[in-house]
Amino acid sequence: MELFINQVLAGISTGAIYACMALAVVMIYQAIDHLNFAQGEMAMFSTFIAWQMMQWGVPYWWAFILTIIVSFLGGILIERLLFKPLAKAPVLTNVAGFIALFAIINSVAGLIWDFTIKQFPSPFGSSPFLGSQLISTHQAGMIGVTVVLLIALFLFFRFTRVGLAMRAAATVPESARLVGINTSWMIALGWGMASAIGAIAGILVAPVVFLEPNMMGGVLIYGFAAAVLGGLSSPLGAVIGGFLVGIFENLAGTYIPGVGNELKLPIALALIITVLVVKPNGLMGHTVVKRV
Amino acid sequence: MSTVQETFATTKSPSTELPAGKSNALGRNLSLLILLVMLVVPLFVRNFVIFQITMVLIYGIAVLALNILTGGSGQFSLGQSAFYALGAYTSGILMEHLGVNYALTLPVAGMVCFAAGFLFGFPALRLSGIYLALATFALAVAMPQLLKLGIFEHWTGGVQGLVVTKPDAPFDLPISQDAWLYYFTLAVTLVIYITSIFLLKSRSGRAMMAIRDNEIAASAMGVDVSLYKTLAFGISAGITGIAGGLGAIAVQFVAPDSYTIQLAIALFLGMVVGGVGWLPGSFAGAAFIVFVPNLAEEISKGLSGAFFGVLLLVVIYLVPHGAKQVATFAESLIDKLRKT
Amino acid sequence: MTALLDIKDLRSYYGQVQALHGIEFHLKEGSMTALLGTNGAGKTTTIRAICNMVRSTGTIQFEGKPLMGKSTESIVRLGIAHVPQGRGTFTTLTVEENLQLGAITRKDTKVIASDIEKMYSYFPKLKERHTQQAGTLSGGEQQMLAVARALMLRPRLMLLDEPSFGLAPLIVRDLFGIIGKINREDKVSILVVEQNAQLALEIADQAYVIETGRIVMSGSASDIVNNEDIQKSYLGH
Numbered sequence: 001m002e003l004f005i006n007q008v009l010a011g012i013s014t015g016a017i018y019a020c021m022a023l024a025v026v027m028i029y030q031a032i033d034h035l036n037f038a039q040g041e042m043a044m045f046s047t048f049i050a051w052q053m054m055q056w057g058v059p060y061w062w063a064f065i066l067t068i069i070v071s072f073l074g075g076i077l078i079e080r081l082l083f084k085p086l087a088k089a090p091v092l093t094n095v096a097g098f099i100a101l102f103a104i105i106n107s108v109a110g111l112i113w114d115f116t117i118k119q120f121p122s123p124f125g126s127s128p129f130l131g132s133q134l135i136s137t138h139q140a141g142m143i144g145v146t147v148v149l150l151i152a153l154f155l156f157f158r159f160t161r162v163g164l165a166m167r168a169a170a171t172v173p174e175s176a177r178l179v180g181i182n183t184s185w186m187i188a189l190g191w192g193m194a195s196a197i198g199a200i201a202g203i204l205v206a207p208v209v210f211l212e213p214n215m216m217g218g219v220l221i222y223g224f225a226a227a228v229l230g231g232l233s234s235p236l237g238a239v240i241g242g243f244l245v246g247i248f249e250n251l252a253g254t255y256i257p258g259v260g261n262e263l264k265l266p267i268a269l270a271l272i273i274t275v276l277v278v279k280p281n282g283l284m285g286h287t288v289v290k291r292v
Numbered sequence: 293m294s295t296v297q298e299t300f301a302t303t304k305s306p307s308t309e310l311p312a313g314k315s316n317a318l319g320r321n322l323s324l325l326i327l328l329v330m331l332v333v334p335l336f337v338r339n340f341v342i343f344q345i346t347m348v349l350i351y352g353i354a355v356l357a358l359n360i361l362t363g364g365s366g367q368f369s370l371g372q373s374a375f376y377a378l379g380a381y382t383s384g385i386l387m388e389h390l391g392v393n394y395a396l397t398l399p400v401a402g403m404v405c406f407a408a409g410f411l412f413g414f415p416a417l418r419l420s421g422i423y424l425a426l427a428t429f430a431l432a433v434a435m436p437q438l439l440k441l442g443i444f445e446h447w448t449g450g451v452q453g454l455v456v457t458k459p460d461a462p463f464d465l466p467i468s469q470d471a472w473l474y475y476f477t478l479a480v481t482l483v484i485y486i487t488s489i490f491l492l493k494s495r496s497g498r499a500m501m502a503i504r505d506n507e508i509a510a511s512a513m514g515v516d517v518s519l520y521k522t523l524a525f526g527i528s529a530g531i532t533g534i535a536g537g538l539g540a541i542a543v544q545f546v547a548p549d550s551y552t553i554q555l556a557i558a559l560f561l562g563m564v565v566g567g568v569g570w571l572p573g574s575f576a577g578a579a580f581i582v583f584v585p586n587l588a589e590e591i592s593k594g595l596s597g598a599f600f601g602v603l604l605l606v607v608i609y610l611v612p613h614g615a616k617q618v619a620t621f622a623e624s625l626i627d628k629l630r631k632t
Numbered sequence: 633m634t635a636l637l638d639i640k641d642l643r644s645y646y647g648q649v650q651a652l653h654g655i656e657f658h659l660k661e662g663s664m665t666a667l668l669g670t671n672g673a674g675k676t677t678t679i680r681a682i683c684n685m686v687r688s689t690g691t692i693q694f695e696g697k698p699l700m701g702k703s704t705e706s707i708v709r710l711g712i713a714h715v716p717q718g719r720g721t722f723t724t725l726t727v728e729e730n731l732q733l734g735a736i737t738r739k740d741t742k743v744i745a746s747d748i749e750k751m752y753s754y755f756p757k758l759k760e761r762h763t764q765q766a767g768t769l770s771g772g773e774q775q776m777l778a779v780a781r782a783l784m785l786r787p788r789l790m791l792l793d794e795p796s797f798g799l800a801p802l803i804v805r806d807l808f809g810i811i812g813k814i815n816r817e818d819k820v821s822i823l824v825v826e827q828n829a830q831l832a833l834e835i836a837d838q839a840y841v842i843e844t845g846r847i848v849m850s851g852s853a854s855d856i857v858n859n860e861d862i863q864k865s866y867l868g869h
Contacts, residue, residue: 035422089612096564096608100601107597168722168733175720180708180737228426266434273427277418
């Protein structure tokens with residue numbers, strides 16, 4: 001029983017990483033209706049920007065804030081330059097565009113910062129949290145930041161006019177235009193916000209997984225899985241999904257014999273799919289009635 | 293409300309449709325011309341280039357299989373690399389452990405993968421769009437790990453993989469192994485390509501496309517949606533398996549890490565570049581995924597990924613509907629020239 | 633009388649198909665104008681063209697300013713509210729959020745709340761359900777919501793696309809009563825597209841008849857009602 005509780009705790013702390021990434025995934029999915037495969041790479045690039053600033057002597061929190069701003073603007077820029085021209089292209093063509101962006105960012109980051117692993121500092125330190133060996137102060141801090149972010153997003157979407165306009169543009173774009181909302185800019189804004197949230201996720205994840213151009217590959221997959229599990233339309237669902245995926249992963253590694261590190265991911269995914277087969281819209285997603 | 297608007301609204305929505313009113317094959321004359329070129333090409337190029345063109349054909353078959361699934365029945369799969377791997381291992385194991393003739397391993401690989409795809413199609417029935425993409429993605433991620441498992445190691449060779457013997461040309465034909473393999477692949481490709489075109493034109497093909505365009509309407513018309521969706525999965529997996537078997541023979545090697553999610557992504561890109569749902573485009577797309585990474589590598593070693601990305605972006609900006617769009621454009625150009 | 637909306641030589645296309653072949657009409661400030669015609673005549677296309685939702689050529693002027701080439705959202709911001717066919721409800725948002733969206737471009741944020749109250753007085757049903765997801769409303773309630781959402785813009789001109797579509801006759805009466813009242817009391821000019829000609833002619837003062845993408849008849853509503861051809865083809869006498 002103690003092993004079980006310990007594994008659940010460990011799962012929650014890795015889950016925080018996935019939750020944070022899943023928030024970014026849901027954010028962009030809400031804005032553009034696709035999963036952005038390049039999102040992890042964008043987050044990785046943002047994290048390198050923060051690292052570079054700290055190398056230049058910028059204090060942690062300043063680098064943190066500046067990186068978020070730069071990422072927000074960068075996200076908007078990517079949308080305006082690369083994806084606005086594809087707005088009328090088929091969905092799958094857009095997905096191919098994400099893969100292209102993935103390749104470009106990964107390769108450019110490798111060229112600028114090379115592929116050696118870099119240490120990334122944590123503002124929370126890495127001592128045991130409340131005396132528990134399983135969860136460090138950094139991981140506790142990460143959970144805290146994720147929760148704060150979630151609340152901030154909730155307030156933004158619920159109580160601001162821009163948030164309302166973004167939700168409207170995402171649900172029925174044509175009607176949104178008919179009440180005077182510039183839906184094209186709402187999409188750009190969605191990219192900017194997703195990019196900024198991704199930057200936060202990257203900065204929080206980097207002390208755990210170490211900074212290098214491929215650091216987000218695995219994290220993004222879990223982030224997608226968490227977002228899908230949560231229902232893709234709900235930030236709260238994404239966070240819950242993130243924690244659940246973390247717990248699944250740890251329990252599968254502990255209790256299913258023969259599961260090494262390598263099969264953890266497929267098993268976690270298989271569990272998620274089982275959930276989806278039972279509940280095809282995810283845990284928190286709303287059912288969309290299909291009509292002819 | 294205008295009727296014009298209604299028809300417009302229904303035709304624009306599916307992003308995976310075939311070109312309106314156009315068959316999914318090339319014209320007869322053009323097809324024969326291309327075939328003729330394909331037949332004489334090995335006489336003029338180096339063995340390595342023959343090998344590359346063989347790979348284009350093999351990946352072309354795999355992309356075509358994805359096209360049947362996505363373009364045909366509207367389901368999307370990121371798990372094609374898993375079926376490709378299954379086919380490759382089936383062929384490899386049959387040849388190396390049981391001494392079966394390489395040509396005979398292909399139908400077996402096809403059937404094994406058909407069965408696997410058909411079975412996978414059942415749980416997949418409950419999923420659509422992104423959820424299906426995730427499920428198939430899980431399959432693609434799991435496959436290399438499963439192949440590495442100790443219990444299969446006697447057969448699969450574990451992480452090391454299996455070395456596959458390259459077949460000689462039969463009847464003492466005076467051509468190289470590469471050239472023979474090329475002609476063999478070309479023949480298999482032709483059979484699969486022609487069968488697929490007839491399949492999509494058949495009753496079953498129309499049923500699948502009805503599902504793609506509107507699942508609820510299709511079921512209301514009496515199409516057995518579950519059957520055809522799983523069937524599409526099975527057929528697609530089966531064809532992919534044959535491509536995998538051919539790939540194993542051509543590369544002479546099967547190993548778990550040859551069949552990662554990157555292969556599935558490459559096949560997906562091949563489909564987009566070729567034009568979703570347009571079968572001849574599969575081979576144009578396959579050429580893209582075989583040659584463009586090499587091209588990017590030649591431009592710059594350090595930035596090959598970036599150049600590949602840029603080249604891909606250039607293609608999708610110029611022709612968002614892929615090679616299909618080029619063909620449609622060329623056709624209208626020829627029509628205009630004829631009229632004047 | 634100045635023309636609030638002036639349309640000349642409007643031609644619209646869906647892909648290669650031409651749906652409108654040179655429509656011309658104008659709409660007086662404060663009027664209620666009906667656009668009549670059978671299914672497929674081009675009524676919906678005409679009002680979609682006003683909001684630049686179909687590819688069109690020709691000139692459209694609103695208060696003397698050209699609309700052609702402007703984006704849908706900037707046309708709306710000029711004070712043209714469009715109630716689309718099928719109502720365009722934001723089904724996953726609440727009723728009240730739908731109404732707030734109607735006023736999303738307005739700068740006078742302080743009076744929005746009182747405008748919402750005013751909509752609730754027009755349509756008490758909406759008040760009862762103001763926290764519900766709009767998708768749970770009945771067809772008639774969603775149509776009321778669509779009209780109310782359009783009014784939240786405080787528009788100069790309201791374009792209504794088949795407001796009676798799919799509604800029970802009693803609800804239609806109610807709705808048209810309110811539309812008439814809005815026209816008279818709030819001085820909102822209205823262009824209404826209807827297949828139900830009888831109904832539309834009862835409340836409209838002007839009417840145009842479209843057939844296969846062309847205006848074939850125009851005049852005051854009373855003239856049109858008494859026209860023999862109209863009675864035969866549209867009113868079923």
